[in-house]
Amino acid sequence: MNAAQAPFTTLQFYAFLLLSGVFCFPVWAEETDLHQERHRAAIQTARALVAGQPAPPAGSLVGLADALLRGGQYDEAVTSFERAIERDPQSEPYLWQYGIALFFAGRYDEARSLFEKHRVVNPHDVENAAWHFVCVAKADSVSKAREILLPAPGDSRAPMKAVLQRLQGGDFEAIDAAVEKNRGTPSYASAEFYGNLYIGLIADAEGNAEVASEHLRKASQSELTHYMADVARVYANWIDTQH
Known part of the structure; x- marks a missing residue:
């Protein structure tokens, strides 16, 4: 996604992962176990960071949610995104990743709503319009999705x-x-x-x-x-x- 700027706390979390070496990804070589190992390491590191904080900040929870989503654990990712939003409600429109997790979890109407919120802070992203489109099509119909297609100029x-x-x-x-x-x-x-x-x-x-x-x-x-x-x-x- 051509994402709008995320909250600084989230960027701090990614800096931690980069320094730890978790996101120094191996080159793709078709063996899916390489990806699985990469995601296991990222999730393990993110879980440890969250567990080590009595009241984990929104950025740490978003980082865990991102790692879970990228590893295919989208139901758990949804939970972590929701915990992050509880901590920092103003972050919700920026969390397009949360919308994707909701889509995979089959919560199409909620995902649609998230992508509509994201457009307010990131109005030129065609990817956002596309994910909104598929959510509306799944929840309602393709014709409805075309009727309310989000603009994304430029x-x-x-x-x-x-x-x-x-x-x-x-x-x-x-x-x-x-x-x-x-x-x-x-x-x-x-x-x-x-x-x-x-x-x-x-x-x-x-x-x-x-x-x-x-x-x-x-x-x-x-x-x-x-x-x-x-x-x-x-x-x-x-x-x-x-x-």
Whole structure:
């Protein structure tokens, strides 16, 4: 996600993890045990940090929730995000990650509400509009999702403009073309990843399980190791349990 700035306490937590070496990620090598070990280490460190504080601050709880979500433990992640919001209610609109965790937990209406709140603080993020779209489609219908599609102007990342247009209907050719336009450039791996992720998400919203599973699996096999790459791996596994 092209996220708005998070509370400083959360940034402090990530600084701790970086210094501890937990987030010095290994290069992707298709063996899922590498990812599993990475997430186990991150969750263990985050749990220890929270347990070591009599009244853990919101930032530590968000850090634990992030580690849990990236490791596929989205129900526990929801609980930790909710504890963080209790500590710091003003942080809620910034926690797009909480919306994704709610989505995987099947709490689509609550996730939709979170993404609507996030748009207030981050109005140009097409990813936010896409996650809102799939939540409304799951809770109501695709037509309703298109009717209340969130605006997200000015997201210059490839292929976000094409993704936003595709949320309104049509085929996936424009997304594929936007990705292909970046072939041979340093941004190609990112464009390819996001193209697969959001083709998969849109196909899921539209009830096309075969296309959704195919593209989410491709996204999950990306060499990237950032937050959304981990979300894609969670999504690819999650969708297989839904059909």
